[in-house]
Amino acid sequence: MVNEEKVRLMTKLAVFEENKGKKTIPIGDYYRSDFISKNLLLGFITGTIAYFLLFAIWAVYQGEKLVQRLLALDFGHIIFLVIVFYGIFMVLYLTICYLVGDYRYRRSVKSLKSYKKALKRLENM
Amino acid sequence: MDTLYEIKTRIITFIEKNEIYVKPAAKFVLLLMAYLMIYFNLGYYAKINNIFIPLILSVACAVVPMGLAAIVLGLYAAANLYGLGLETAGVFLVLLLLSYLLYFRFARDKGFLVVLTPVLNMIGIPYTMPIATGLTSNPGSSVSVLMGTIVFYFLKGIKANEQALLASEDALKTTKLHIALEQVLANKEMWLIVGVFFFINVIVYIIRRLAIKEAWKIAIAVGGVVQLLLILIGKLVLGMPYGIPGLILGSIVSVAICFVFQFCVFDLDYQRIERVQFEDDNYYYYVRAVPKVLVAAKEKQVKTFNETKAKREEEVEREIARELDIDPKNLK
Numbered sequence: 001m002v003n004e005e006k007v008r009l010m011t012k013l014a015v016f017e018e019n020k021g022k023k024t025i026p027i028g029d030y031y032r033s034d035f036i037s038k039n040l041l042l043g044f045i046t047g048t049i050a051y052f053l054l055f056a057i058w059a060v061y062q063g064e065k066l067v068q069r070l071l072a073l074d075f076g077h078i079i080f081l082v083i084v085f086y087g088i089f090m091v092l093y094l095t096i097c098y099l100v101g102d103y104r105y106r107r108s109v110k111s112l113k114s115y116k117k118a119l120k121r122l123e124n125m
Numbered sequence: 126m127d128t129l130y131e132i133k134t135r136i137i138t139f140i141e142k143n144e145i146y147v148k149p150a151a152k153f154v155l156l157l158m159a160y161l162m163i164y165f166n167l168g169y170y171a172k173i174n175n176i177f178i179p180l181i182l183s184v185a186c187a188v189v190p191m192g193l194a195a196i197v198l199g200l201y202a203a204a205n206l207y208g209l210g211l212e213t214a215g216v217f218l219v220l221l222l223l224s225y226l227l228y229f230r231f232a233r234d235k236g237f238l239v240v241l242t243p244v245l246n247m248i249g250i251p252y253t254m255p256i257a258t259g260l261t262s263n264p265g266s267s268v269s270v271l272m273g274t275i276v277f278y279f280l281k282g283i284k285a286n287e288q289a290l291l292a293s294e295d296a297l298k299t300t301k302l303h304i305a306l307e308q309v310l311a312n313k314e315m316w317l318i319v320g321v322f323f324f325i326n327v328i329v330y331i332i333r334r335l336a337i338k339e340a341w342k343i344a345i346a347v348g349g350v351v352q353l354l355l356i357l358i359g360k361l362v363l364g365m366p367y368g369i370p371g372l373i374l375g376s377i378v379s380v381a382i383c384f385v386f387q388f389c390v391f392d393l394d395y396q397r398i399e400r401v402q403f404e405d406d407n408y409y410y411y412v413r414a415v416p417k418v419l420v421a422a423k424e425k426q427v428k429t430f431n432e433t434k435a436k437r438e439e440e441v442e443r444e445i446a447r448e449l450d451i452d453p454k455n456l457k
Contacts, residue, residue, distance in 0.1 A: 002408065011412045014401035042230070050226040053219055061306045063299060093227070100231055 006125050027108040036101040043097030051089050153187035158244045166284055169208025195236035209290045216305040224272045235269040242273025252379035255322040256348040257386055259329025267326035271319050278315035282308030317359040325352045341387050349380035
């Protein structure tokens with residue numbers, strides 16, 4: 001005999017697993033600090049690549065002016081500026097990565113709580 | 126108004142029932158428009174300048190996730206730009222890579238906005254985008270709209286400078302590179318639109334979240350008017366007093382579209398039919414979960430008020446049946 005209530009609960013759980021759960025359930029495997037650290041590490045790598053791409057675009061666009069500065073042996077000043085802007089860019093970008101990671105983790109924990117509650121109810125049926 | 130609600134309910138019911146076909150069909154139409162836009166405006170690379178390529182790609186991409194479809198579309202545009210030189214295609218690819226590294230790592234599902242924004246720009250109603258995203262999403266999603274705007278203005282600039290890019294065949298490669306980069310870095314109009322779009326997105330988002338009556342409608346109206354004024358003032362200040370009738374008309378149409386959009390989306394509890402499979406110790410279950418709103422949809426019922434006429438007809442039928450010696454039900 002099919003237990004209708006059980007089927008209803010299992011259906012709800014399956015729908016969650018198929019949709020929202022695909023992103024949410026894996027996040028539940030992490031501690032908050034691990035999840036955010038992973039996000040920050042990825043952010044550091046992608047942010048660094050993006051910064052140097054942006055720098056390359058700017059350098060090519062500024063072509064002549066940059067060459068003139070280099071010819072005037074203004075290396076120190078250019079390197080200083082590159083590092084300062086890199087620092088500012090990374091602080092901003094990593095702050096965004098931190099906030100996004102934190103928000104996602106908190107949201108996932110919230111929906112996983114009700115998911116686990118429903119699983120327990122199913123177990124006791 | 127009731128008729129409008131009825132039409133809205135019918136459309137929603139139709140979409141919910143046929144989601145499996147409607148979603149890919151909508152994706153196909155959007156992608157086809159984007160591919161054809163590239164094909165007709167930027168078909169610089171002779172080897173892929175064949176109408177069947179955009180057609181096949183739009184059909185194929187209609188069934189894959191939108192993020193992947195946007196990447197394929199970007200690569201198709203880059204391949205076409207290769208006809209103008211490696212430098213132009215290279216700059217475009219770097220732009221795509223930057224947008225992936227900085228944004229789409231977080232929001233892969235927003236890829237369709239990057240495709241939709243240039244398409245609406247082409248039609249002349251891009252002003253819909255910041256308002257619509259402000260209504261339905263958070264300010265973070267405006268980044269997709271801004272990226273779509275940058276892509277559109279880059280491609281528009283390349284189209285406007287095609288003669289210079291083709292003529293500089295023998296010139297230094299840096300000239301081509303400089304022209305291509307100029308379309309992004311020195312494009313005042315683009316940065317004006319990008320700034321205004323971001324500002325409007327935030328304003329609309331803030332207003333529609335306020336606890337006031339008709340917040341959505343106020344957000345659309347304020348967003349539409351402020352957007353028009355800011356772009357208008359910006360254009361005049363930057364010394365670009367062209368395209369103003371198009372701007373005004375486009376803004377009016379965009380606001381109208383946003384009102385229709387608001388009517389369709391607001392208080393919409395969209396639930397689709399779910400098909401799931403699972404098992405327990407005794408059974409395998411193949412479940413089709415249908416939203417209650419579909420089951421509850423009432424069919425029209427015809428009720429006869431003219432009871433005397435109906436009764437008379439029934440009596441006549443009964444008499445005929447008696448004469449013929451048959452069951453009166455057989456006459457119905």
